[in-house]
Amino acid sequence: LSMRVIIVGAGIAGLSLAIALGQAGHQITILDAAPQLAELGAGVQMTPQAIRYLFKWGLKDDLLSESIIPENLYVRDGQSGDLLGTVLVKDMEVQYGAPYIVVHRAVLHAILHRHAVRAGAQVLLDSGVVEYDFANGAVQLRNGNWLTADLVVAADGINSLARSKLLGSKDPGSQPTGWAAFRMTAEVSKLRADPAVASLIDLQSRSSNWWIAPHLSCMTYLIKDATLLNIVLSHRDDICTKDFNPSEYNKTVRNLFQDFEPRVQRILDLSRPQIANYPVYAVPPLPSWAHESGRFVLIGDAAHAMAFYMSMGVSIAVEDAAALVAVL
Numbered sequence: 080l081s082m083r084v085i086i087v088g089a090g091i092a093g094l095s096l097a098i099a100l101g102q103a104g105h106q107i108t109i110l111d112a113a114p115q116l117a118e119l120g121a122g123v124q125m126t127p128q129a130i131r132y133l134f135k136w137g138l139k140d141d142l143l144s145e146s147i148i149p150e151n152l153y154v155r156d157g158q159s160g161d162l163l164g165t166v167l168v169k170d171m172e173v174q175y176g177a178p179y180i181v182v183h184r185a186v187l188h189a190i191l192h193r194h195a196v197r198a199g200a201q202v203l204l205d206s207g208v209v210e211y212d213f214a215n216g217a218v219q220l221r222n223g224n225w226l227t228a229d230l231v232v233a234a235d236g237i238n239s240l241a242r243s244k245l246l247g248s249k250d251p252g253s254q255p256t257g258w259a260a261f262r263m264t265a266e267v268s269k270l271r272a273d274p275a276v277a278s279l280i281d282l283q284s285r286s287s288n289w290w291i292a293p294h295l296s297c298m299t300y301l302i303k304d305a306t307l308l309n310i311v312l313s314h315r316d317d318i319c320t321k322d323f324n325p326s327e328y329n330k331t332v333r334n335l336f337q338d339f340e341p342r343v344q345r346i347l348d349l350s351r352p353q354i355a356n357y358p359v360y361a362v363p364p365l366p367s368w369a370h371e372s373g374r375f376v377l378i379g380d381a382a383h384a385m386a387f388y389m390s391m392g393v394s395i396a397v398e399d400a401a402a403l404v405a406v407l
Contacts, residue, residue: 098136235381264309
C-alpha cells in the first residue's frame, strides 16, 4: 500500500527517511525552509548499525569513495601524551557487518540528497512550515498554502517547531549540557611535513587520536579523503565567544589547552585560523514523539537530540528512518 508522506526538514534524518520510504514505494515530498541546501559543519562519525542501512539502501559505493575508515582510535593522556588504550575500530566491520566510518557532513548530506531524489522524492525548498494540523496530516507553508498527506514526519532539528506545537507546555525544549566544543581543521600536507606531529598522521591506517584530561579533550580524525584533519576541542561551556575575532578564538583555545602535550600544541599551531565554538544542547526524553491520530511523528534531533560527544546523533537519525519504514 503506497502512502503519501510529507517530510519536514531536508537534513540527515529527513533525507535518510526519504530514501527508505521512496525505495519502499511511497510518495515522498520533502519541505525545507532554506532557499538552497547547504549543509555546514565538518566531520561526523557513523557507527556500523547505521552504515548497514545505508549500504542496504544502495549508498555503499558513494559512501566508501568519500569517507574514511580508521583502523584504530588511540586514547591518550592529555598532558603526557601517554597511550591509555586503543579502540580497534577496524574490527567493528567483522563484528557488526559494516564499518565505522568518518565522513564530512556536507559530503554525507550531498550523497543522501542525491539518493533521495533518485528514490523519487520531491524536494521543495523555500517551503518553511508554520503550522500543523496533526489530526488530519496537514501542514501550512509560509505562503499560506496547506498540504495534506497520509503521514507527516517532522525532521526539523533540535529547535523543532513541530515538537513545540505537538507537546505545548510539555515540550522541554533544547537544553544546555554544560559542554561546548571548538572545531577547526588542519591541512594534512602541513602536518606530515612537520617532524613533531608527522607520526600522528598515518595515511595507511588513517587512525584517530583522542587526548583526554579533566573537563577537556582533543579529538582528531582525518576527513576529505585524508587531506584535512578535523579537530574537536571539548570544554566546559563557560566562555561567551559570540563576538570573538580569530585572534581571540586562538588565544582562548591556547589558554585552555596550554597544559596539553607538545604534539597537541603543534597541531594547534598548524591549524587553519577559522575556529568555531559550538555550545552543546540536548533534548530530554519526551512524553511522546507521535500524535494519537497516527498521522504525525517526530524523528531525528527533533525527537532526541543528544550531545555530540556521544558520536551517535547522525547514526540514530538513520536508524529512525529504518525503524519507521519497518513499521509502516
